[in-house]
Amino acid sequence: MQLSGKHAFVTGGGSGIGLAIAQALADNGAHVTITGRRQQVLDRVATDQITGLAMDVRDESDVRQVMSQAVQAHGPIQICVANAGIAEGRALHKTDMAFWRNIMATNLDGAFLTIREAMNSMVQTDWGRVITVSSIAGVRGLKGASAYTASKHGLIGLTRALSEDYMGKPYTFNALCPGYVDTNIVAQNTTSIAERTGISTDEARNLMIKANRHQRLIAPDEVATAALWLCLPGSQSVNGQSIEIAGGQI
Numbered sequence: 001m002q003l004s005g006k007h008a009f010v011t012g013g014g015s016g017i018g019l020a021i022a023q024a025l026a027d028n029g030a031h032v033t034i035t036g037r038r039q040q041v042l043d044r045v046a047t048d049q050i051t052g053l054a055m056d057v058r059d060e061s062d063v064r065q066v067m068s069q070a071v072q073a074h075g076p077i078q079i080c081v082a083n084a085g086i087a088e089g090r091a092l093h094k095t096d097m098a099f100w101r102n103i104m105a106t107n108l109d110g111a112f113l114t115i116r117e118a119m120n121s122m123v124q125t126d127w128g129r130v131i132t133v134s135s136i137a138g139v140r141g142l143k144g145a146s147a148y149t150a151s152k153h154g155l156i157g158l159t160r161a162l163s164e165d166y167m168g169k170p171y172t173f174n175a176l177c178p179g180y181v182d183t184n185i186v187a188q189n190t191t192s193i194a195e196r197t198g199i200s201t202d203e204a205r206n207l208m209i210k211a212n213r214h215q216r217l218i219a220p221d222e223v224a225t226a227a228l229w230l231c232l233p234g235s236q237s238v239n240g241q242s243i244e245i246a247g248g249q250i
Helices: 016-027 039-045 060-074 097-122 146-165 184-197 201-211 220-231
Strands: 007-011 031-036 050-054 077-082 128-133 171-178 242-245
Touching: 007 016, 007 060, 007 097, 016 031, 016 050, 016 077, 016 128, 016 220, 031 039, 031 060, 039 050, 050 060, 060 077, 060 097, 077 097, 097 128, 097 146, 128 146, 128 220, 146 171, 146 242, 171 220, 184 201, 220 242
Parallel strands: 007 031, 007 077, 031 050, 077 128, 128 171, 171 242
Antiparallel strands: none
């Protein structure tokens, strides 16, 4: 229970990687506020240690209001996990501004707003951890997903810049960069890839499995364990890093 008394805030916490991180933090004593766009999804996973609040990370006023509500209820945010994101691919000539802006608004703008508002209370404390959930697409180009790739590269850049801004202070900023994780996003992309390319869903799923160097999908708990480690004693000198969780060298 090394995180007892800490308030963690996890966006996109109703399922997948976000939920796994929230549960790991709660199991170690933190009270965790999770957010997502559908309250009913959050309610299904809420516990005494996990509170769900509906929030759209693309909406600045909503982010401000909900995060203020969370601070009033559970104290300063000392662990901020900017996890909310969407993963969709589209060929360049089919990428219109609406598609581009929605990817950026969710994956990059949403993380910026979440971190900015979290820091308002975190800087009033003597300890804090900010973790962004980027992707292997944040460290290399992902074919057929230029908008997604750009957003995840931007997220790593934001994380690194903030680590410099707060250098020497008791707050760290790190990005997790998973490969393909066994979540609903992979299931959705399996269908999308199959429809776009004309291959079977099994073949589409195998494309993602083979993209991970160890030839299997990553479990959400593997990403959650890395996030938890960044919040525990002994990790305080890990700052401004992009940590690849992909089964091998990229």
